[in-house]
Amino acid sequence: MxxxxxxxxxxxxxxxxxxxxxxxxxxxxxxxxALDPDVVNKIAAGEIIVAPDQALKELIENAVDAGSTALEILVKDGGLKLLQITDNGCGIDKQDLPILCERFTTSKLKKFEDLQSIATYGFRGEALASISHIAHLTVTTKTADSNCAWRAHYDSGRLSPAKPGQAPDPKPVAGRPGTQITVEDLFYNVPTRRRAFRSASDEYNKIIDIVGRYAVHCSSVAFSCKKHGESSTSISIQANSSAVDRIRQICGGGVANELIDFSTSDDRWGFKASGLATNANYSMKKTTILLFINHRCVESTNVRKSIEQTYAPFLPKGGHPFVYLSLEIDPQRVDVNVHPTKREVNFLNEDEIVQAVCEHIRTKLAAVDTSRTFLTQTLLPGGAWSTLDTSHAKTPKAGTSGDSRRTPARPERNDSRLVRTDTNLRKITSMLPPATGTGASPCGSRAKGKGKETDPPEALEYETVDRDMTAYRFVSLRELRAAVREDIHHDLTEIFATHTFVGIVDDRRRLAAIQSGVKLFLVDYGRACFEYFYQVGLTDFGNFGVIQFKPPLDLRELLDIAAEQESKKTPSQENEKEEVDFTEAVEAVAEQLIQRRELLLEYFSLEITPTGELLSIPLMVKGYNPPLVKLPQFLLRLGPRVDWTSEKGCFETFVRELAEFYVPEMLPPAPGGEGAAEAEPEAADGMKADAEDSDVKARREHVHRAIEHVLFPAFKARLVATNSLMQGGILEVANLKGLYRVFERC
Structure with a gap:
């Protein structure tokens, strides 16, 4: 029963x-x-080591406790495959290695009362023990008085042999003073938790965050962290760097340039507080607090809320601060043993201490707030930027007038300054008759009927794949992006950001009309597209979409087509010799691209097989197909026009060639339009001419739609207009204020 x-x-x-x-x-x-001891240890390990960044936090704290002045961290697959930390501390004595990974073995605590005066990061002796139960752990260590280093392997808290059949005892090896701890295959025996980590890049970002926190706080300690297999480091901090310099390297110059230092103490509550915080000139989307209590990195909801309330009167709505706060409290007032991962601590008089610190920060902010700076702009785009400095502003006394506080009178309505802002209203192109034989207006806008746009000429199908974004931190990429930002033309960028698309004026010269404010401009959309695609190539580096060819294209045939076109452009008396030269160039370019196929696939989504088949090219923007007629020339130019000898030169020249390939081609005039008679070719076969006209017409409709609904909206959102684009890329053709004066005189 x-x-x-x-x-x-x-x-x-x-x-x-x-x-x-x-x-x-x-x-x-x-x-x-009673539970099996192995089950008990695995349960305890799951409470202490919850993720790779938590394991690294424990290892960093042990290294700093050992007196290290330099830490080197190596990570693979977000720390799940490999997590290695190397320090130059005092090392571990060989006699202590057999019990190193047993639970509750430590050199920092002898009796429970010692917790009242604990001044080290670790004290329970559970970190290495927990890691050894859920990963393959290897320890290589050398003390100052040892003649060699010793390497030991651990499994489930006990020494284990490096290979089956060998003795588990530590082996003498060559090594430098200090300790190297290698953690491999983290959570290999806890498959449920291992599957919970979906993205290696997310785990690596968490590791970078925890390394950055300790790098800011631990003065006189050098930190470096990088991915396995990469030559460049994600974090590199020198031992003699100041706290401001450490924040600059980790968080950027925008934060470091707006920092104020603070320091306060109170004997009544037994604490000292010091740190750095951003002033009222800087704000970010999310509050960032680096909180250390007795040099232990912890989290506190109470501290976070109090600091956010302190900054609320000083920052705009939605703005948040960056604060690095180090609290030193009498150890007898702090209980450090309240959380398995030591993420939280309890201390006496918490509310009073937090209030005292926030009051001090508020006083500092109020002092700095008297000299805040703001950027203002004139009414129309194109005006010069001016700076207001409130440090010398004077408030008028009661009963007196002061210009700095005077409320301006409401300006009278001036019709010459009115701007149409409703894009649903009729455009000027809808009032013009369509060109003969086409559905496009002279300005190139698509014809509209009954207020509804006609259907798109073609339906583009896209397939979404489950691929994580990869963050590349190449120094060369940062320099290229910085060069674009330094070359920014603020007024022109503002024009593109606030423009309204009017229409395409000329397909052959690639001209389009836009309105910004009360001005009308002609834009060379070919040059604008080049700037946009070049910037997309830098910002989306290594994360492009893919345009696949089914069936694949023959790389050498495409290069032959491009070489034949080049031979027609280059007149030569020795035709045979010219053909031989182009044949050799084609083979050289093909071999060069095939040899670098792995680089092209990883960074640019350009996939080429070892046999010379082109499988895919990068997709840079959704809703627009690049002109495939330019594909042969694009591939041929990758040989001589890309600098394959240096990293920065390679990235810059390749992205420029890719941007040039994506620029819309010059289209012939529409039939019946201006210049169509001279440009229209004579066709012996009428049916063939009609077929060619239909292909050109379909391509023209696709380009028109992409320019109006894809590219120019993208310019509005993310184009950084440069000084080079200002020179010949845009022309002001009308100004409503000037026209209003003319009509007013009439």
Whole structure:
């Protein structure tokens, strides 16, 4: 007889069957048993080591406790495959290696009362023990008085042999003073938790965050962190760097340039506080607090809320601060043993201490706030930027007038300054008759009827794949992006950001009309597209979409087509010799691209097989197909025009060639339009001419739609207009204020 379990409880069938056999006719409770020690250790390990960044936090704290002045961290697959930390501390004595990874073995605590004066990061002796139960752990260490280093392997808290059949004892090896701890295959025996980590890049970002926090706080300690297999480091901090310099390298110059230092103390509550915080000139989207209590990195909801309330009167709505706060409290007032991962601590008089620190920060902010700077702009785009400095502003006394506080009178309406802002209203192109034989207006806008746009000429199909974004931190990429920002033309960028698209004026010269404010401009959309695609190539580097060719294209055939076109452009008296030269160039370019196929695939989504088949090219923007007629020339130019000898030169020249390939081609005039008679070719076969006209017409409709609905909206959102684009890339053709004066005189 089986007795039903109470509602909400769940028991396995075999357990119920065992109980039924043992207690026939009775409902006796299940017996209490002691868990297997291996199960106990794995449960404890799961509470202490919850993620790779938490394991690294424990290892960093142990290294700093050992007196290290330099830490080198190596990570693979977000720390799940490999997590290695190397320090130059005092090392571990060989006699201590057998019990190193047993639970509750430590050199920092002897009796419970020692917790009241603990001044080190670790004290329980559970970090290495927990890691050894859920990963393959290797320790290589050398003390100052040892003649060699010793390497030991651990499994489930005990020494284990490096290979089956060998002795588990530590082996002498060559090594430098200090300790190197290698953690491999983290959570290999906890598959449920291992599957919970979906993205290696997310885990690596968490590791970078924890390394950055300790790099800011631990003065006189050098930090470096990089991915396995990469030559460049994600974090590199010198030992003699100041706290401001450390924040500059980790968080950027925008934060470091707006920092104020603060320091306060109070003997009543037994604390000292010091740190750095951003002033009222800087704000970010999310509050960032680096909180250290007795040099231990912790989190506190109370501290976070109090600091956010302190900054609320000083920052705009939605703005948040960056604060690095180090609290030193009397150890007898702090309870550090309240959280398995030591993420939280309790201390006496928490509210009073937090209030005292926030009051001091508020006083500092109020002092700095008297000299805040703001950027203002004139009414129209194109005006010069001016700077207001409130440090010398004077408030008029009661009963007196002061220009700095005077409320301006409401300006009278001036019709010459009115701007149409409703894009649903009719455009000027809808008032013009369409060109003969086409559905496009002279300005190139698509014809509209009954207020509804006609259907797109073609439906582009896209497939979404599950691929994580990869963050590349190449120094060369940062320099290229910085060069674009330094070359920014603020007024022109503002024009593109606030423009309204009017229409395409000329397909052959690639001209389009836009309105910004009360001005009308002609834009060379070919040059604008080049700037936009070049910037997309830098910002989306290594994360492009893919345009696949089915069936694949033959790389050498495409290069032959490009070479034939080049030979027609280059007149030569020795035709045979010219053909041989182009043949050799084609083969050289093909071999060069095939040899670098792995680089092209990883960074640019350009996939080429070892046999010379082109499988895919990068997709830079959704909703626009690049002109495939330019594909042969694009591939041929990758040989001589890309600098394959240097990293920065390679990235810059390749992205420029890719941007040039994506620029819309010059289209012939539409039939019946201006210049169509001279440009229209004579066709002997009428049917062939009609077929060519239909292809050109379809391409023109696709380009028109992409320019109006894809590219120019993208310019509005993210184009950084440069000074080079200002020179010949845009022309002001009308100004409403000037035209209004002319009509006013009439």
């Amino acid at each position: 089986v007795v039903d379990s109470p509602r909400g409880s769940k028991r396995k069938a075999d357990e119920i069957e065992d109980d039924a056999n043992a207690n026939e006719g009775s409902s006796a409770p299940r017996r209490i048993r």
